[in-house]
Amino acid sequence: MIAVQDVVVRYAPGATPALDGVTLRAERGALTALVGPNGSGKSTLVRAMIGRVPVERGSIRIDEEDALALSRRAFARRVAVVTQRDEPAFPLLGREYIALGRYAHGGLFRTAQSDDPAVDKAAERAGVTAFLERRTDQLSGGEWQRLRIARALAQGGAALVLDEPTTFLDIGHEMALFELLADLARSGLAVLLVSHQLNLVARFASHVVLLHRGRVAAAGTPAAVMQGSVLESVYEWPLVVTHDPAVGAPMLVPLRR
Amino acid sequence: MRWLLLLAVTACSGSHQASPRDRAVDDFGDTVPVGLAARRIASLNPTTTELLFAMGDGGRLVGRTHWDNYPPEAAAVPDLGNGLRPNIEAVLAAHPDLVLLYASADNRSTALKLHELGVATLSVKVDHITDFAREARLLGRVLGDSAAAATVVDSVQRTLDRVRAATAPLPHPTVFWVVWESPLMAVGGGSFLDELITIAGGTNIYGSLSAPSPVVSREDVLSRHPDVIFASPAAAKEWTGRVLVPDTALIGHPSVRLGEAAVSLANLLHPGVLR
Amino acid sequence: MRGLWTTSVIVLLGLFVVALAVGPVAIPMHDLWSSEIVRAVRLPRAVLALLVGAALGMSGGALQGVLRNGLAEPYLLGVSGGAAVGAVVAAMLGLAGPATTPLAALIGAVAAVVLVLIVARVGGGRGADPRVLIMAGVVVGAFANAAIMVALASAPADTVRGAVWWMMGSVADANWPGIAWLASYVAVGGALLLLWAPEIDALALGDEAAAAIGVDVDRASRRIFLAAATVAAATVAAAGLVGFVGLVVPHIARSGGARASRAILGASALVGAALVLAADIAARTVRAPADLPLGAITALVGVPFFLSRLRRTGASP
Numbered sequence: 001m002i003a004v005q006d007v008v009v010r011y012a013p014g015a016t017p018a019l020d021g022v023t024l025r026a027e028r029g030a031l032t033a034l035v036g037p038n039g040s041g042k043s044t045l046v047r048a049m050i051g052r053v054p055v056e057r058g059s060i061r062i063d064e065e066d067a068l069a070l071s072r073r074a075f076a077r078r079v080a081v082v083t084q085r086d087e088p089a090f091p092l093l094g095r096e097y098i099a100l101g102r103y104a105h106g107g108l109f110r111t112a113q114s115d116d117p118a119v120d121k122a123a124e125r126a127g128v129t130a131f132l133e134r135r136t137d138q139l140s141g142g143e144w145q146r147l148r149i150a151r152a153l154a155q156g157g158a159a160l161v162l163d164e165p166t167t168f169l170d171i172g173h174e175m176a177l178f179e180l181l182a183d184l185a186r187s188g189l190a191v192l193l194v195s196h197q198l199n200l201v202a203r204f205a206s207h208v209v210l211l212h213r214g215r216v217a218a219a220g221t222p223a224a225v226m227q228g229s230v231l232e233s234v235y236e237w238p239l240v241v242t243h244d245p246a247v248g249a250p251m252l253v254p255l256r257r
Numbered sequence: 258m259r260w261l262l263l264l265a266v267t268a269c270s271g272s273h274q275a276s277p278r279d280r281a282v283d284d285f286g287d288t289v290p291v292g293l294a295a296r297r298i299a300s301l302n303p304t305t306t307e308l309l310f311a312m313g314d315g316g317r318l319v320g321r322t323h324w325d326n327y328p329p330e331a332a333a334v335p336d337l338g339n340g341l342r343p344n345i346e347a348v349l350a351a352h353p354d355l356v357l358l359y360a361s362a363d364n365r366s367t368a369l370k371l372h373e374l375g376v377a378t379l380s381v382k383v384d385h386i387t388d389f390a391r392e393a394r395l396l397g398r399v400l401g402d403s404a405a406a407a408t409v410v411d412s413v414q415r416t417l418d419r420v421r422a423a424t425a426p427l428p429h430p431t432v433f434w435v436v437w438e439s440p441l442m443a444v445g446g447g448s449f450l451d452e453l454i455t456i457a458g459g460t461n462i463y464g465s466l467s468a469p470s471p472v473v474s475r476e477d478v479l480s481r482h483p484d485v486i487f488a489s490p491a492a493a494k495e496w497t498g499r500v501l502v503p504d505t506a507l508i509g510h511p512s513v514r515l516g517e518a519a520v521s522l523a524n525l526l527h528p529g530v531l532r
Numbered sequence: 533m534r535g536l537w538t539t540s541v542i543v544l545l546g547l548f549v550v551a552l553a554v555g556p557v558a559i560p561m562h563d564l565w566s567s568e569i570v571r572a573v574r575l576p577r578a579v580l581a582l583l584v585g586a587a588l589g590m591s592g593g594a595l596q597g598v599l600r601n602g603l604a605e606p607y608l609l610g611v612s613g614g615a616a617v618g619a620v621v622a623a624m625l626g627l628a629g630p631a632t633t634p635l636a637a638l639i640g641a642v643a644a645v646v647l648v649l650i651v652a653r654v655g656g657g658r659g660a661d662p663r664v665l666i667m668a669g670v671v672v673g674a675f676a677n678a679a680i681m682v683a684l685a686s687a688p689a690d691t692v693r694g695a696v697w698w699m700m701g702s703v704a705d706a707n708w709p710g711i712a713w714l715a716s717y718v719a720v721g722g723a724l725l726l727l728w729a730p731e732i733d734a735l736a737l738g739d740e741a742a743a744a745i746g747v748d749v750d751r752a753s754r755r756i757f758l759a760a761a762t763v764a765a766a767t768v769a770a771a772g773l774v775g776f777v778g779l780v781v782p783h784i785a786r787s788g789g790a791r792a793s794r795a796i797l798g799a800s801a802l803v804g805a806a807l808v809l810a811a812d813i814a815a816r817t818v819r820a821p822a823d824l825p826l827g828a829i830t831a832l833v834g835v836p837f838f839l840s841r842l843r844r845t846g847a848s849p
Contacts, residue, residue, distance in 0.1 A: 050743040071748075075746065083743075084740070085738060086740065087737070089597070089600035089602070090597070090786060092733075093791065100734055103734055103745045104745065151745075339823075342697065342823065345573055346556045346573055346574075350556050350557040362691070366704075370572070373572055374573075469688065472685065
């Protein structure tokens with residue numbers, strides 16, 4: 001559904017490419033995880049999607065449509081991106097924040113009332129109905145992340161891209177968020193998740209893409225990608241991959257040097 | 258620029274079939290009807306206030322600025338505040354039929370506003386001694402009292418001539434006149450004070466500068482070795498040599514006391530030259 | 533929220549009546565409308581004060597959103613410096629006058645804003661980063677101030693006086709043509725800002741978040757910035773520098789409950805109009821018959837108010 005083909009992105013002319021011919025697919029109904037060390041280009045790909053960095057070569061297609069040729073609004077209607085950071089400069093109510101996701105549906109006479117049904121639905125799917133009347137600056141980290149996902153859902157697209165949504169979340173909130181994402185994937189969305197949490201990725205993702213220095217080092221099921229030798233050379237750290245019987249997924253254990 | 262305005266104005270006034278003798282043009286280029294029997298005059302600058310009293314028309318004044326303090330009779334005239342950017346309402350409250358303004362750029366909008374409300378204005382800029390004579394004659398024409406104006410002008414002129422004659426044969430000391438201490442500002446060639454210095458028998462070291470109060474450096478002043486320094490009592494402490502204090506009450510602006518001012522300065526520079 | 537609207541409208545109407553009724557000439561209430569003095573002197577002045585306040589309020593509200601900074605205000609971005617340079621240059625060329633000075637000030641202000649955008653682009657990245665914009669604004673403003681000082685140092689006394697007076701802000705020279713001209717700028721600029729209110733809301737989240745929502749961040753920031761700055765420049769052209777209004781008014785709107793940009797813009801327009809009108813009434817009555825500079829009154833009111841807001845909210849406004 002999201003098809004990235006041979007994408008090359010450079011931050012400055014003549015510099016080393018941040019993305020050097022990356023190809024990956026995120027299908028509907030699946031949770032695809034994009035992993036890799038810091039600086040491997042994961043966030044760059046997200047930025048390229050929202051038009052913050054220009055794509056030098058290659059294509060990004062959304063259901064066969066050329067995403068790079070779409071207007072920003074048109075893209076936002078198809079793909080909802082939850083960036084690493086967003087912080088309202090001035091507090092809003094939860095409802096108002098989610099309603100921002102309706103921007104892409106434009107219209108001069110869009111009012112709060114006309115947005116309500118979409119907002120309510122998105123809030124329900126993300127499980128944040130209780131926060132609709134609360135202020136954004138009064139939410140906890142976990143609540144805020146779910147609200148952001150609600151905003152993304154309000155955009156109405158069939159694809160969801162998230163860049164490290166579980167930073168700063170405790171174990172409980174992290175798990176709850178992954179459960180939510182897995183649910184959303186199951187309900188038919190194409191979910192592309194950038195994450196550092198290899199173990200959670202191993203448990204929840206159906207497809208994993210490993211990036212290393214702007215290139216795809218491995219892609220496939222979690223079991224296929226999470227091989228000790230590959231991960232060690234990419235992350236440049238000694239580690240061991242075991243199989244966790246309790247959860248039925250590979251588990252990564254970093255060793256001490 | 259002013260000539261263009263004058264041309265335009267005379268062209269427009271053709272519709273009234275008025276001859277040029279019925280109109281006077283002030284320093285804003287506005288026309289003022291001559292012989293306007295102005296009974297209620299708001300004089301918004303000290304020069305015209307003094308002039309009106311000197312012409313014997315002080316009784317027609319219904320307003321003056323806060324700083325008009327001469328002659329003593331002026332104190333009885335209502336104080337209307339600033340002469341620059343006056344409070345229009347305060348001026349209107351006095352119901353004047355003629356307002357005398359100082360013709361600086363900041364008063365342009367005041368003049369326009371007053372015209373809009375049907376009040377005649379006469380705006381003059383008096384920077385030089387010749388301006389004084391011109392202004393007095395203009396005012397005399399407008400008030401229909403040219404004779405009184407002429408008397409005042411002649412009296413001042415006679416005194417000035419007398420001083421000039423008395424000091425002419427004497428050696429002229431070089432003079433530096435301190436207007437302001439920080440920044441250091443001097444009387445320049447653009448000011449009537451420069452003319453007074455010359456009449457009083459002195460030579461202004463900055464007479465060649467066209468600005469009325471140019472900013473100068475102390476070093477430059479000292480390098481010119483002025484014979485005399487005119488300063489206020491406060492500033493006098495900053496200078497050594499022959500430092501004299503002119504009577505500022507007389508010197509404020511070029512008006513009816515120009516003659517007395519010249520006499521006072523001449524006596525400072527050349528003690529005893531005039532009685 | 534509704535409380536804020538009704539209060540603002542009532543206060544505004546009340547102030548308007550006071551502005552028409554108060555002055556050195558005593559005019560009985562029932563004669564107000566037919567009085568020449570009211571129609572020719574007080575009415576234009578009050579209307580100009582309203583327009584200036586509304587414009588500055590909206591401009592401040594838009595800029596604080598787009599720059600994500602509660603301390604942003606229209607004058608921060610080169611508008612005041614550029615306008616002042618324009619006015620001073622006009623004065624020095626002997627072109628100062630009720631019609632020419634505002635035009636020169638507007639040209640100067642717009643030139644300064646464009647310069648800020650250029651400097652910001654040269655300075656870093658895509659030229660729409662708020663921090664870079666603000667820094668560029670401060671730099672251009674400082675340069676403008678220096679230029680003004682140099683120009684005034686060698687100018688004759690009444691040019692200096694005129695320029696300084698203008699820089700202190702005043703609506704005393706209100707005239708209907710000037711008001712009509714300002715009104716058209718405010719109407720167009722205000723309408724555009726209201727139209728772009730959703731973008732302002734999105735941009736207030738941050739560049740990347742706004743892009744994720746579907747906003748063309750660079751274009752939207754630039755045009756909102758230009759619209760807000762032009763509206764502010766128009767007020768500077770009409771009334772000189774009236775500071776603090778654009779800074780303080782959006783905070784009042786926010787503390788009254790306005791959150792979304794559309795509401796903030798509307799409330800800021802009302803509150804700004806009321807504030808400047810009140811300041812003008814004070815300016816001409818406190819030390820009558822002297823007419824105090826409007827900018828001084830707004831600063832005197834604005835600074836303590838702002839300090840009290842900072843204290844109450846503790847962290848960032």
